[in-house]
Amino acid sequence: MSLLREVAVETFIETFSSANAAENLHKYLSQAFSPEKLLAEVRCPESEFYFAAQGDQIAGYLKINFGDAQTELSDPRALEIERIYVRQTFYGCGIGQKLLEKALQRARDRKLNYIWLGVWEKNERAIRFYQKHGFVAFDKHFFRLGDDVQTDILMRLTLA
16 A cells, blocks of 8 residues: 555656645645545545556556446446546656557456546646547546646547
8 A cells, every 4th residue: 555655646746746835735645645545545446546666666657446436427338437547757758648549448347338537627638648649638627636626638548
């Protein structure tokens, strides 16, 4: 559990600290990645976590949700990618691609119709990554980071 929390906090800070106030990040991290919250997520039978390794180091991680564990849609025909994060030192090594492939495989294993996710509208790197892999925007929702209300773009990939 401590390794998951370490990687989750580190990658979130690396991804979002340059564009967000420190107090909002701290408030969000203390709630979203508390040991109790992470333990509940890991124990949820409709959520799965995967680590990506590069050599003997953890390079990133993936959290996917099925059914009622999905944060927004709760569609039994869908898989939600709730988190896909890569440590910055491993950018450009194909880790994000491998994590996405794992999500695709899990969706195919369950014979689901589509994968969806939310991505912050200012995270252009992630948006380009998902667009490159065939995801298209279909809606928006609000995400609270501390006291800051932000807009996430909801994106979907229909599976063949």
